[in-house]
Amino acid sequence: MRNVFSRSSSLLRKLLVVTLLAVMLMIVDSFTSWLKPAYSTVDNLARPLYWIANIPLRVQEWSANSVTPRSEIESDNLRLTKESLIYHGQLQRMSDLAAENLRLRRLLNATELLQDSVLVTEVIGVSANPLRHTLTIDRGTADGVFVGQPLLDAEGLMGQIIEVHKRHSTALLITDSSHALPVQVLRNGLRSIAEGNADYNRLNLKFVSPTADIREGDELVSSGLGGLYPAGYPVGTVLSIVNELGDSFLKIDIDPSAEIDRSRHLLLVYTSRDSAAGATQ
Amino acid sequence: MESDNRGVAVGLTLVLAVVLSLMPLSGDWIVWKPNFLLLVVMAWVIHWPNDLGIFFAASVGLLSDILLRMTLGHSVMVFTLCTGAIALLSRWAKYLSMFQRALLVALIITVVAVLEASVFIFYGRPSAIEHLPMKILLSMLAWPFIDRLVARLQPKQG
Numbered sequence: 001m002r003n004v005f006s007r008s009s010s011l012l013r014k015l016l017v018v019t020l021l022a023v024m025l026m027i028v029d030s031f032t033s034w035l036k037p038a039y040s041t042v043d044n045l046a047r048p049l050y051w052i053a054n055i056p057l058r059v060q061e062w063s064a065n066s067v068t069p070r071s072e073i074e075s076d077n078l079r080l081t082k083e084s085l086i087y088h089g090q091l092q093r094m095s096d097l098a099a100e101n102l103r104l105r106r107l108l109n110a111t112e113l114l115q116d117s118v119l120v121t122e123v124i125g126v127s128a129n130p131l132r133h134t135l136t137i138d139r140g141t142a143d144g145v146f147v148g149q150p151l152l153d154a155e156g157l158m159g160q161i162i163e164v165h166k167r168h169s170t171a172l173l174i175t176d177s178s179h180a181l182p183v184q185v186l187r188n189g190l191r192s193i194a195e196g197n198a199d200y201n202r203l204n205l206k207f208v209s210p211t212a213d214i215r216e217g218d219e220l221v222s223s224g225l226g227g228l229y230p231a232g233y234p235v236g237t238v239l240s241i242v243n244e245l246g247d248s249f250l251k252i253d254i255d256p257s258a259e260i261d262r263s264r265h266l267l268l269v270y271t272s273r274d275s276a277a278g279a280t281q
Numbered sequence: 282m283e284s285d286n287r288g289v290a291v292g293l294t295l296v297l298a299v300v301l302s303l304m305p306l307s308g309d310w311i312v313w314k315p316n317f318l319l320l321v322v323m324a325w326v327i328h329w330p331n332d333l334g335i336f337f338a339a340s341v342g343l344l345s346d347i348l349l350r351m352t353l354g355h356s357v358m359v360f361t362l363c364t365g366a367i368a369l370l371s372r373w374a375k376y377l378s379m380f381q382r383a384l385l386v387a388l389i390i391t392v393v394a395v396l397e398a399s400v401f402i403f404y405g406r407p408s409a410i411e412h413l414p415m416k417i418l419l420s421m422l423a424w425p426f427i428d429r430l431v432a433r434l435q436p437k438q439g
Contacts, residue, residue: 008369014335015365022339022361025354035353042347046303049296049348053303126305129349130312130409131401177407198407200311261307 044165050125050136116230118152118267119143124168126261131198133176133260135159139268140167148228150269156234156257157181157222158266174235175200175260182225183235185218194220194235194254200261203236205252210243212250220254230271234258290434291333294321294427295341299348312412315420316390317427318345319360323367323386324424324431330371338364362393383424387417 029035121143125136139145141164149161151171159173174181175196183194183205190213193206208214218238224231236254243250298317306314322341325333342360346353366389367374374382391413398408 011335011365011368015361018335018339018361019358022342022354022358025357026352027354029353038353039347039350042344046299046348049299050303053300054305057305123305125303126311127350128302128304128314129351130314130412131407132350134350198409200308261311 040163040165043163047168054124117270119270121266121268123264123266131177133173133196133198133200134162135171135173137169137171137266138167140165140169142166144270145169145268150229150233152233152267152269153258153263153265155259156236157229158258158260158263160228161268173260174258175203175256180206181229181235182223183220184223185214186221187218188213190214191223191225201255202239203254203256205238205254206249208250208252210250214238214241214250214252216241230269287332291325294325294431294434297321302349309412309415312409313415313419315416315423317423319363319390320386320420320423320427321431322360322364324427326364326367327371327374327382327428328431328435330368334368335361335365359393359397363389379425379428382428383421386424387421390420391417
């Protein structure tokens with residue numbers, strides 16, 4: 001019996017010591033950057049594990065492609081050809097509008113709009129921590145990727161690059177609770193900040209006064225303020241607006257345009273300002 | 282299995298848990314995914330309490346912090362508290378049925394998760410506490426497989 005109690009007290013001592021060490025570690029990590037090199041080293045060592053963890057998804061994609069019936073492939077092909085035709089038509093109109101826009105901006109002595117180019121990338125890892133929304137992509141310094149670079153999917157803004165390694169990079173998603181993005185309402189140019197709240201399907205709009213002209217269904221695009229994200233990319237749609245008595249600002253929920261937790265093929269954006277411009281693919 | 286291979290057995294289960302943790306999922310499955318590393322650590326401590334304990338849990342917690350990009354020390358504390366509770370009860374836990382062990386693990390994970398969420402809420406950070414019941418349920422469902430795997434891999438005594 002005495003043995004049981006001495007074992008328990010030794011265990012409690014160890015528990016106390018390790019818990020105190022853990023608290024110290026949290027303080028050091030929160031307020032200093034001394035431990036950052038450890039992240040980078042382990043990240044590089046863990047790359048094969050990311051690759052292995054992706055195998056089920058790759059097998060699923062491969063099997064889905066392999067067992068698709070010929071008729072479905074043919075109908076997909078026909079649909080994509082039609083879509084391509086429509087988009088080409090719209091693109092011609094776009095280039096006409098872009099040229100007209102440029103002429104008008106020159107007339108107003110305004111600065112020229114920056115031309116963006118993109119680089120296709122694939123998601124190779126997703127943060128396993130549900131409260132930290134990050135992605136690992138298969139492009140790194142070798143492809144000219146840089147910290148702060150915007151990331152898009154086919155539907156809208158996804159996030160920005162926060163860490164770059166030689167062959168891969170980590171991106172912080174716009175839904176992460178530490179992320180904020182300057183936006184504007186497409187209908188009237190009303191500016192605000194869209195903040196993540198650790199929910200892949202929601203963003204919150206901050207600092208919008210109860211008297212502001214904003215409605216459910218309004219589309220939001222990046223405003224370009226702050227210089228990080230290029231202007232005009234879709235961010236989301238206003239889902240709900242709540243005006244609580246006594247609150248200085250509205251509570252606004254946004255449905256993100258990008259398929260944050262589903263997209264696998266993404267675009268890295270290079271504006272003409274970026275020195276290391278990647279090739280358009 | 283020879284006791285010389287104990288490290289290999291522990292290493293293999295940990296690699297499996299890391300791969301399961303890193304596996305990309307979409308939708309609510311991301312927040313419902315059980316903490317496989319924690320479950321594996323708890324299973325090893327129940328089956329092998331004399332050799333694996335608090336320091337083992339703290340080391341795996343540190344690895345988890347780095348891989349999952351948590352604040353360093355966060356998982357160390359969670360793993361230590363859960364494993365500490367299991368280690369205190371390991372003498373009796375060995376004789377519990379699989380279902381009772383699953384309930385015990387669920388109870389410990391719930392208590393620690395609620396404490397963790399309270400700290401997050403106190404600091405005004407998102408806690409995902411609304412997804413906790415589903416996460417606990419899935420952890421309980423995953424437990425029998427992990428427990429059985431570890432029981433098969435543990436070295437024979439003597």
